[in-house]
Amino acid sequence: MGRLIIVSNRVPVPEKGGIAPAGGLAVALKVALEEHGGIWMGWSGKSSGEHEPQALAQLRQGNITYALTDLTDTDVEEYYHGFANRVLWPICHYRLDLAEYGRKEMAGYFRVNRFFARKLAPLVKPDDVIWVHDYHLIPLAAELRQMGLKNRIGFFLHIPWPPADVLFTMPVHEEIMRGLSHYDVVGFQTDHDLENFAGCLRREGIGDELGEGRFSAYGRIFKGGTYAIGIETAAFAEFAKKAATNKTVKRTRESIGYRSLIIGVDRLDYSKGITQRIDAFERFILANPAQHGHVTYLQITPKSRSEVPEYEAMQRMVAEQAGRVNGALGAVDWVPIRYINRSLGRHILAGLYRLSKVGLVTPLRDGMNLVAKEYVAAQDPDDPGVLLLSRFAGAARELNGALLVNPYDVEGAAIAIARALSMPPKERKERWKMMMDHLLEHDVTRWCQDFLDDLTGRTDRPG
Ligand SMILES: O=P(O)(O)OC[C@H]1O[C@H](O[C@H]2O[C@H](CO)[C@@H](O)[C@H](O)[C@H]2O)[C@H](O)[C@@H](O)[C@@H]1O
Numbered sequence: 001m002g003r004l005i006i007v008s009n010r011v012p013v014p015e016k017g018g019i020a021p022a023g024g025l026a027v028a029l030k031v032a033l034e035e036h037g038g039i040w041m042g043w044s045g046k047s048s049g050e051h052e053p054q055a056l057a058q059l060r061q062g063n064i065t066y067a068l069t070d071l072t073d074t075d076v077e078e079y080y081h082g083f084a085n086r087v088l089w090p091i092c093h094y095r096l097d098l099a100e101y102g103r104k105e106m107a108g109y110f111r112v113n114r115f116f117a118r119k120l121a122p123l124v125k126p127d128d129v130i131w132v133h134d135y136h137l138i139p140l141a142a143e144l145r146q147m148g149l150k151n152r153i154g155f156f157l158h159i160p161w162p163p164a165d166v167l168f169t170m171p172v173h174e175e176i177m178r179g180l181s182h183y184d185v186v187g188f189q190t191d192h193d194l195e196n197f198a199g200c201l202r203r204e205g206i207g208d209e210l211g212e213g214r215f216s217a218y219g220r221i222f223k224g225g226t227y228a229i230g231i232e233t234a235a236f237a238e239f240a241k242k243a244a245t246n247k248t249v250k251r252t253r254e255s256i257g258y259r260s261l262i263i264g265v266d267r268l269d270y271s272k273g274i275t276q277r278i279d280a281f282e283r284f285i286l287a288n289p290a291q292h293g294h295v296t297y298l299q300i301t302p303k304s305r306s307e308v309p310e311y312e313a314m315q316r317m318v319a320e321q322a323g324r325v326n327g328a329l330g331a332v333d334w335v336p337i338r339y340i341n342r343s344l345g346r347h348i349l350a351g352l353y354r355l356s357k358v359g360l361v362t363p364l365r366d367g368m369n370l371v372a373k374e375y376v377a378a379q380d381p382d383d384p385g386v387l388l389l390s391r392f393a394g395a396a397r398e399l400n401g402a403l404l405v406n407p408y409d410v411e412g413a414a415i416a417i418a419r420a421l422s423m424p425p426k427e428r429k430e431r432w433k434m435m436m437d438h439l440l441e442h443d444v445t446r447w448c449q450d451f452l453d454d455l456t457g458r459t460d461r462p463g
């Protein structure tokens, strides 16, 4: 294969000194880029006001070029906050009630994709392989094809793909489906997402399944496959072991004392089920008076997409809820919920996961959920904690050793918390080992390789 070109809305630009930002995806894709040489292109995260953005800013690190573009205020509003995060995000997370359709935002989304294509096309050589990531950039391949590019182009969706009845409530679903048909490989996180996608093709006679993971639609043939994203399991387990000496982790351990720690780590997003989770924790404490003063629930929740009204409302709601529960249940020497609104470094997170007897990962819907995988990788093999995992997270298709919960069933989740806290060591170890073995084999490097093998035709993996 020629060079690899990655395109994603956000680009993990290396910090000073060439150090890649922490994060499995950044690490795995950087390794693939280094191997083949290549370009990682995307939005700089900055606005150029109302002026047309200048030429791409290019930063070269070894044989990788990071190419970044600013967007205008209008672009950011219509493409990112508007269509990507107020239409595609809620629809793909089954929240029809939260989708806000505006003609301006839809037009802005397609316009920014055309703009990305115009910026990218001059950099592409005929044998380059292009890998596009996530819902912000679905129409990119169609735009590149329109400009005459014949390269292999793959697409990976990090979030869920909904069933036809949900997708078709979106006015431009036809353009979105047509956009996907211009890729050579369309990758999803789970078999459920792929089934939903096939169902969407069938429903309106848009396309057919040809067998062996191949689909035909809109006069094109492409592969649809599942590629569950992993983490850098072995490295993460190492950070967690070493993190015992980290100052923040040590102070947390001291402040928790004899209490059992329960941890939740999520962007402040309505898809993560944070309010239902706090309800479940409250229900658990009320139903188990012996646990009063003996459990601390640490919820780390960095703010996210705060310019989008639904996210802003959520920030107020969760803060009020945590305050109410602490006020109602706490004692002078016990705060039941420690609610943190800041982002923590992954080394610290790794240490905190390891201190926690229970990892609460209860999204209402999630493409994968890497926190679930990180929690498992961080555990002490001799005394592992228990993962409580929503059946609606992509990770639930793989992590058979977790206690699966329905996050909408608050009482059921409260009972599961009690079960996790009293689980015998033998059962904890068996469950953990099953999950860890899987995560070691299916790590992020394997995910990257599997996708690129299919995209470049190096293997003929069945879908
Ligand atoms: O870029 P933001 O708008 O600040 O949002 C952060 C990222 O959120 C989403 O993450 C998803 O990808 C994870 C890795 O595959 C997956 O585990 C998780 O379930 C998804 O929600 C989004 O898809 C990314 O594009 C965003 O950058």
Ligand SMILES: O=c1ccn([C@@H]2O[C@H](COP(=O)(O)OP(=O)(O)O)[C@@H](O)[C@H]2O)c(=O)[nH]1
Pocket (backbone or CB within 6 Å): 023, 265, 266, 267, 300, 302, 342, 343, 344, 345, 346, 349, 368, 369, 370, 371, 372, 374
């Ligand atoms: O304070 C924080 C909270 C989260 N994360 C990281 O953010 C990612 C969240 O990924 P996930 O798939 O769970 O959810 P997403 O936010 O992508 O929807 C994980 O790697 C976390 O370790 C982090 O570095 N600091």
